Amino acid sequence: MTLPADFTLNPYPELDRRRALAPVTPVELMPGASGWLVTGHALGRTLPSDARLTRQAPDGTHRPFGPADIGPTLLELDPPGHTRLRRLVQRAFTGRRVAGLRPAVEGIAAGLLADLSHADEADLISRYALPLPIAVISDLMGVPVEERETVRRSTRDLLTGEGGPRDARERTETAMALTRAYLRDLVARKRAHPGEDLTSGAYAAEDLDLDGAAVAKGEQIFISLHAANRDPAVFPGPATLDITRDPNPHLAFGHGVHHCRAPPWPGWKARSPSPP
Template sequence: MSVIDLGAYGPDFTADPYPYYAKLRASGPVHEILTPEGIPAWLIVGYEEARAALADPRFVKNTSAVVDFVPLEVEVIGPNLLGVDPPDHTRLRKLVAGEFTGRRVEALRPRVVQLAGELLDAMAPAGRADLVDAFAFPLPITVICELLGVPAADRDSFRAWSNELVAPTGALTEREAVEGFGGYLDELIEDRRAAGPADDLLSALIATRAEDGDRLSLPELRALVYLLLIAGHETTVNLIANTVRALLRHPDQLAALRADFSLLDGAIEEGLRYDGPVEAATYRFAVEDVPVGGAVVPAGSVVLVGLAAGARDPGRFPDPDRFDIRRDPRGHLAFGHGIHYCLGAPLARLEGKIAIRSLLERFPRLELDPTGGPLEWLPGLLIRGTRRLPVTW
């Protein structure tokens, strides 16, 4: 099996990776690759193989299980849920899962509706906007910041840090971004501890205790808040923007949704499947030789589970390149699968539904701005989306 250099595909792959994934999948569900950053890895592109890999304990998240290397964010900030394995993962997830109940998420609905309305009010007079900057970004960032109790004045700072970590612009080095974020979180947590109990998620996480008295250490708390702030907005920004872009590029589907908002749940789920916000899951590492789809992934290998690739597998989703909001997209992997399934999925779905319905109701003539220029796609294999989405109404 030859090594596939994804970087050699150039900007066409970044803009539309799906034909490349289809070609790879036609010759097998797993391939040895070089990532666009030049990292050797095994990429899983078949749906069934991807789903199985996400739940396979032989593919671990902790780098130290296979190499003597500590990632910069773990060194500076601490180990978060996405980078640990049982029993550590089991313990951390148990400690925090109680703060992500359906009741807590549903209680946010009125505030999300209010925020969406305020953002659309601000947009309306201009007749055109960058939907990412004016709406898709500020909605989820405000929600997660208010949920955690992060001051509004600090949001621009950590947006800059977050951007460099998930889709680098070169404005900061990775170390500058991680250290800036880490120092900020230390101050935030210390301020919240000193202020005493409050009705926000960070205060609840500081105070949370298991029945046996276990609680989050400072590095664990810092790492969890770091993960929530990044994952709590970067993914939802692109859930909203990618789904709107798909609707605007498929006028028949947009018209169907406008005519019947009972299709909204299906539109969100199809958006997640068709062009979801996470292209490939974060790195896993093989702790032993693992057979996958006729190949063997060697012990010590970096493994990338292609969520976007699996979502277009015709063996699971017939006619997968068709965007169809009436499709049954159940089983898509946009939020992962297994023990690392996204804690924030209910909140992302809530925000996505409110955002898209509010936008379409407010602007009946919404369309892509023909004068907006070419789209700039986010680099790398983690977050799928564009830096801007010019629209007009």
């Protein structure tokens, strides 16, 4: 079951349609990346911690996006490899270190909101939700201000796509190659001049029955957090923006060993005061 050409522009109608059919459906995201799409909240929460799934491809080489020589990345590793790398990352996220980042995060958020205050209407994704984390991570990694537009463009191409899933593959591979080259250069510069900065698909490890879907060993499983966070069985009126929603068991930070390492940041950003 292929995805519609406009899926990357607005995935929710297709995700809602699939969830209504079954919580797990066959899918082809793009050539070379087919498998099973999970759209239900229950499986979206439990599968990331399921030992019957692995992040590593059966042949050790196939990856759904990008050239094989880029990785594996932290998101593509299982323990103990994942544990070793995650331990290195955790050193940069001590309580004191994270608390020290808060003024910078709130300052970036306030600046973006100030820009929005001059517009009658604006796209919150392109003008706030996307540039905010990119700016914060750029600060964290010590990316020079004059180079951040390059990082923003590459990140945009990695996270979004136009022209449908098939065209998105080429954009993603190009963006990954450019990002890899840039990060190698940045790391080389940081080694020469150190500073204080810091430089979701899985595979079935065995035959599985996922809510009636017969998944064979080695087949790929794509967990859609977008769909899980709009599951009407968990979130009444899921398409409605409700900042007072309670309880709100969203999966935006993932779950299990791959959950986001610094979840306080979005809370800081959300609580940043709007400019006058």
